[in-house]
Each structure stands twice: as C-alpha cells, then as structure tokens.
Amino acid sequence: MKLCKYGTHRVIEPKEVLPQPANKISNDMNIYDNEILIDVDALNIDSASFTQIEKECSGDIEKIKSRILQIVNEKGKMQNPVTGSGGMLIGRVEKIGNSVSDKVDLKEGDKIATLVSLSLTPLKIDEIIDIKPDIDRVEVKGKAILFESGIYSVLPNDMEETLALAALDVAGAPAQTRKLAKKGESVLILGAAGKSGLLCCYESKKAVGQNGKVIGLVRNEKSRDLLKYTGFCNEIIVADAKNPTQVLNEVLRVNDGNEVDIAINCVNVENTEMSSILPVRDEGIVYFFSMATSFTKAALGAEGVGKDVTMIIGNGYTKKHADITLEDLRECDTLRNIFKNLYA
C-alpha cells in the first residue's frame, strides 16, 4: 500500500477523496509507518456539532453518549453528519511511526492537542467516561491517529489545559497578523474584543510600533470598555460592522482622514465584507479570518467599488502558530487574565 501524508490510505468510502470529505475511514489502531498513535483523554467537540447532537438527543447525556459512539463506529471518525464539523482532541503520544520519527519534535508520553479537525482524524472509542456539556467536552478511553500532515501542539506545563485550548482554537489569527503588519502601519481590527480579535490587536500593537496605529472596532460600549482596559488599541470605534459607510466614516475620523493599510475581519456575523474593504487604502490588505465571510460578496464587492486591495482567506494554519499564540498569553498578563475569565 502506498502511504500518503494526508492519510488517503485510510479512506474506505468513497474512493479517491481525502479523509475529511470521506464517509468512512479506517480506524484500525495498528499504525502505518507514517502515522502517530495517540492515547486519547478527551474530545473537544466543535460547538456547532455538539449543539446539534445535544438537541437531537433532547439533552439526555446517555443518548448523547450513544449517538457519539454510533457516529464514530460508522465513520471511523467523529464527524457530525449534519454539520460536517469535528473539533479537536487531547491525549498522549503512544507510538510514533518509523518514517516520521525524525520529522516531528515529539516523544512518546508527550501530552498534545491535535490542531487538525476531528472530521478527518481516525478515532476509536472504547468507553465514554464523562460528558461536560457546558464546555462541549467528552472524556473518553480511546485511541486516535495523527497523519504525517497533521498539526498538533504539545500542551504547556505553565498554564491550565483549558486556557491553552481556548487560545489554540484561534491560533491562526495572531500568527497571520504577525506576518502581515509592519512597522508604522495602520491596522483596523473588526470584532476587536472577541477571542481572535484581542489576539490580533495585541500582535498588531507589537508589529506596528510607536509610529503605527491600531484601530479596534467593537459593537457596543461593554466591548469598548474591555478593549480600552487592555490598552492594545490607539483608537476604538463603536460601530455596526454591517454598515460599511458608518465604518468608513468612523475610521477616517480617527485616522486623520486616511484609509488604513490593513483590515483584519474577526467578526463572526454575515455581511461585514464591505466594512472590511472600504476603509483600506489602494493596494492595502484585507484579511478575512471570520468563517461567516462570503467569497462572492468579497470578490464582487471590491470590484463594484473599484478597490485594488489584496483579499486573503484566513488560513487557520501557519508555521509556529501555536507557539506564537501561547507566547502571547505568557508575555501579556492582561491577555492571559481575560482569556482565563472569559474562555477557560
């Protein structure tokens, strides 16, 4: 059998697709040479998926347990058949395949969180020990496989697991921000007081320096107060991200009449594309991290107003994204405390 770094060698049905769109993959726990075996402690089910299952089972914990076991037995992975989504898992490295042992910075016994979706991860559950519906967490006895292309983070010793997980969940955003923002630039962050927004503000502030400007957009006074308390932004705007002319006018007001160099969209609501595009200068960058972004609204919207901007689809992965994000929590007490209080 030809081994594939993306795990297609485990796809059962339909043939010739990747593990994520596959209906069924092999969860045989004898690993191939290019795989890593994980002894699983817990699944963090994607919020959309957990909510759907909870509803379907009328909130009955035993029924939820059976439904999860049924899905994993049928598909070989924990992919919600309605939402299509997965989640992540936490466990210890049990065995590392021969052909990947030199390529990974892991050793047996390391406690890791997988940063690829459960929707493509081979999984076998022996027993569900407990379910914590308030944090979408399923504690299990079980095993899983990480493919050669699979990304992960070794869980740090210096912070609570839940805190690390909350930050890792949005690790792409701050790491991408660090790559984009340059000294002296002006950066607009839409949804600045949310989980990914706060991390983007913090990274922007560090990147643009004293002569740059970070502008945070929030939707209400309460979010403004939180953002003000952090000190990450030079200017804070309270505006409706669905109203592009209002957003444009407010940005011009606080930025000496100038458009910004970069806009980063972290607003998880629809129809905020134009509010991200309009305030950006010619040849500037619009970075969409929001999963509510519509490709066509962005593409046709920019054309409609004759805006020559580069629009980037937020990639949840970039090199060292987990390290960068955990580093942010370590070096900034304000950030760490907010994450502890709100998300961990």
Place this chain on the structure above:
Amino acid sequence: MKLCKYGTHRVIEPKEVLPQPANKISNDMNIYDNEILIDVDALNIDSASFTQIEKECSGDIEKIKSRILQIVNEKGKMQNPVTGSGGMLIGRVEKIGNSVSDKVDLKEGDKIATLVSLSLTPLKIDEIIDIKPDIDRVEVKGKAILFESGIYSVLPNDMEETLALAALDVAGAPAQTRKLAKKGESVLILGAAGKSGLLCCYESKKAVGQNGKVIGLVRNEKSRDLLKYTGFCNEIIVADAKNPTQVLNEVLRVNDGNEVDIAINCVNVENTEMSSILPVRDEGIVYFFSMATSFTKAALGAEGVGKDVTMIIGNGYTKKHADITLEDLRECDTLRNIFKNLYA
C-alpha cells in the same frame, strides 16, 4: 448634500447602505459634480440574470422588454431581484462632472464599457430598441451614471466591440496573474482552456520565462487539444479538478516530483478548492478566481492538511486590468483568434 465617491448619495431605500445592496436608488439624470453621465447604447445583462428573466417570461421578447423596464423603473438600476446580479453597459460619455474631470482620462464622446456592475449603476431607459437573447444583449435608448469610484474602459478602435467585451469580462484574472507570477516559478492553472484560464496561461508564460513552468489543467481531450495548439503551457494535465489526490499526483508527475509555487483556480464548478491547495508548496500562493469558490472549504481545507499557503480572493479589479487584457489580445494572434471564434 454630501457627495460620496461610492454613490451613497443616490441611495433611496434602505438608508445607509451602498448602491449595490440598496433596493432603490435615484436615477435622476441631472448629474452631481462627482458623476459622469453616459448615453447608453446597450446593456450586456449578466448571464444568470438574463436566463432567469427569459424563463420567467417564457422566452417572449415583448414580455422580457416589459420586465426589464419594470425592474429599472422600480429600482433605478438593472438588478435582477432574483439573482441579485447585473451586467455591464456600453455607451458614450455625455457629460463629466466638475469635480472629477481632472481625475479621469475621459472626454465627452468617448465610447466606453462600464466595468462596474449594473446592479449598482443608476439607469434610465427611454426605450428598448432590440433584444438579442443569444448574447444576453439589450439595445436601448437611455442614460446612466458612473460614480467617482466606478471603473470603465474606453473601447478600442482596433477590434470588434464584442471581442473587447468578451475579454474585458474577465480582465481581473490576467492582470492579477501578471502581479503574482515571477521569473523561474512554476504555475498551475486549473480550468486552463476557459476564457479566463487562457489569459492566465498566456500571462504566466510571459512572467515565468524560459526557466519557469506553466502547467495547464483541463477536464477533457478536446480542451487539451485547444490548449496544446496555443503553446502557452509547458505541460498539460487532463484530470478531474474535483479530485485533489489525482490532481496532486499528476502535478508531481509533470513537475519533477515538486509542488508548484502558484495555483490559479479558473474552474467554474464547486468543490475544487483542495485541488488548488494540495499541489502548492509551503508558503506558496493559491489564487481563487472562480466564483464557485467556498470560503470555508478553502479555509478549513488548508488547515486540515496543515498547508501554510496564502489564499487570495480573486478581485475582479486591479489597476490597468482592462489595458493589460486588451494588450494581450493585440500582441497574441492565437489568443485573439480563439476569443473571436469562441466568445465574440
């Protein structure tokens, strides 16, 4: 009244939106200082819109005429209420507002095509002269307004109007390709034998030079023959763009086992995101020009396979995009002849 370069001063209902999402805009043909008045010859209705209206009117030309007049009278613009789409128009510059006359390279009498959508262009139709359903064209007596941010192209004297329009329709793609591709790079074009694909292949070939490589992906033998005839590509692959592992393997086969630097997606079918992402090297670029692209499939897909690539949303506008595209037709007879035969 405060004039806005995006034309919000003409929005009637609902308030505070841009002209495109507005239900109704003013088509009063007394222009403001920052507007351009156009004497309209013809509308090129967007294909999705025309097909919908044609169906609704059972193909009856008189009924189609009435329906178009009704829409324009109600909305002040030719925006199909079902599809939301518009199209473009052709006409002569009749009057240029005082505050924009220095900013545009236009004079009264110039024949232009507007490159912003009809879905945001104030329009008044006095009379529909003829409808050509085979090319979605509506010949009219009427007027329209171009906003300060509106983009346009002066129609060239050295080629047929229909030929120029066919090329201008996809002008963003070749112009963006010219900005992206660098000497010596390898470029994969998916949907290489289509209208935008051919232009992207041609621009790529010029950009990467002798030591670079252009790989065209097509879906069947007929398209392969057309592409081979052009000589634009170093390698041609016949594969299913919905099958990422097949596409990856074929690219590796013709590219000495290496991933490419850039992939450009011009395939107008769904579920081709992963075929564009997988063959690209670490830190390479994926450029989505296809309107069938799903934002979430691209974002989650790249993360799922741990690919650190920059994914760009195709912007239909970039500076000099019309000039670049018409230049391509002028300098390459092969391209011009194919466009004449297939699209004009």
